[in-house]
């Protein structure tokens with residue numbers, strides 16, 4: 001008898017894809033083991049650091065990860081962790097990227113995910129199969145083996161798809177007048193790897209998001225001068241030799257001009273201007289989706305195309321606590337697929353997304369920031385938990401995330417020296433340097 005278990009294709013073996021595979025494997029009565037397609041030869045996605053920063057790797061693939069050599073996390077491990085898999089308690093709260101990769105390795109190993117990953121298989125095309133009324137329909141997934149000697153392509157049928165391909169790979173380049181006339185070195189933060197090449201240079205960083213601010217910290221000890229150009233409130237706690245100036249008005253051959261009229265010499269211009277969503281393997285129109293100001297939509301609960309509710313785009317939101325967020329989205333998606341969490345009608349899902357967008361605009365939000373869920377992320381995750389019937393993320397995750405945010409706003413140079421200790425689902429305390437023997441420093445919250 002043919003199996004009636006659902007076959008799910010997971011695209012990508014970064015944190016989100018590993019999480020999807022782990023939970024599919026946990027419901028063997030409903031789901032066949034997943035097939036995880038991973039274009040590279042290693043799991044971990046963003047957390048796989050490579051020195052290479054050319055446009056392409058040896059196989060001609062785009063370099064996926066924007067990781068740099070000396071990155072330390074901007075969230076403490078107590079908030080970063082998947083809710084069902086804590087980090088090693090002997091580690092400090094803020095980790096080097098290699099420790100996060102080791103964590104993802106042990107997560108994959110613990111839950112037996114590795115055997116289900118097809119490494120070096122790049123998904124090229126995902127198309128829905130015409131479906132009869134009431135049936136799931138399913139999908140054809142076409143993938144090619146990324147191998148220099150053998151070109152192999154397969155097309156396989158699946159009942160459902162989890163797209164887990166990340167969105168920090170394709171640089172967004174803002175239209176700055178004169179950018180193409182700049183004679184110095186021009187790069188996007190995607191290609192930044194280490195500070196040494198910028199020794200004694202005048203560096204202008206464009207944008208003060210997480211990358212711009214962190215690169216200012218990285219470069220200030222070695223560069224002759226660092227300018228952080230941005231439109232927001234001044235960033236607190238940057239080293240004295242980092243100058244904050246307004247956005248760029250225009251770029252000359254060796255200088256940059258800011259909107260307040262000031263002008264600075266520049267050897268290097270680093271665009272820390274964010275990334276674009278990219279789904280080259282999807283025909284958005286065919287799925288009832290389109291490119292929008294904020295990325296792609298409409299997506300019910302930020303992840304389901306209303307017209308094709310057996311495909312899920314995991315992890316599109318920004319300003320979130322990524323791993324717990326993936327965990328909730330995956331469990332919700334699996335509850336939908338298993339029938340435990342029926343979705344509203346197509347029309348109701350589409351109007352719900354529109355209602356949310358209007359609400360966002362009414363609250364003064366810009367359309368292009370619709371996916372920056374920030375403070376709504378907590379009620380969003382709680383809502384998914386309630387709809388799908390899984391335990392909500394413990395409140396201590398929010399408490400620690402918000403404490404980190406406050407302390408980062410107070411001083412970006414010092415917030416990573418904090419160490420947290422969990423005391424329960426809604427209790428934590430700060431401790432001094434945690435060498436397995438934590439010393440409490442302050443009242444428990």
Ligand SMILES: Cc1cc2nc3c(=O)[nH]c(=O)nc-3n(C[C@H](O)[C@H](O)[C@H](O)COP(=O)(O)OP(=O)(O)OC[C@H]3O[C@@H](n4cnc5c(N)ncnc54)[C@H](O)[C@@H]3O)c2cc1C
Nearest residue numbers: 012014015016038039045046073074122123165166168322
């Ligand atoms: C510089 C930087 C610093 C960050 N710091 C933090 C931090 O401190 N804490 C934190 O929690 N988060 C941080 N993040 C966010 C980070 O992106 C998430 O934590 C998480 O790693 C994203 O996982 P993902 O699985 O969604 O995507 P990714 O990690 O990008 O993984 C996607 C995977 O899909 C594969 N893939 C892509 N296309 C295809 C295809 N067509 N076929 C097959 N495979 C494909 C890729 O090879 C990759 O392995 C940071 C991000 C960046 C860029």
Ligand SMILES: *[C@@H]1O[C@H](CO)[C@@H](O)[C@H](O)[C@H]1NC(C)=O
Nearest residue numbers: 196197198199200201222224
């Ligand atoms: C940078 O300048 C300092 C002081 O002039 C000099 O000692 C140092 O060697 C220079 N470094 C590089 C990499 O040029």
Ligand SMILES: *[C@@H]1O[C@H](CO)[C@@H](O)[C@H](O)[C@H]1NC(C)=O
Nearest residue numbers: 236237238410411412413414
């Ligand atoms: C941030 O912390 C650094 C290092 O302790 C300190 O020198 C600096 O004065 C602090 N800045 C602010 C704005 O508090």
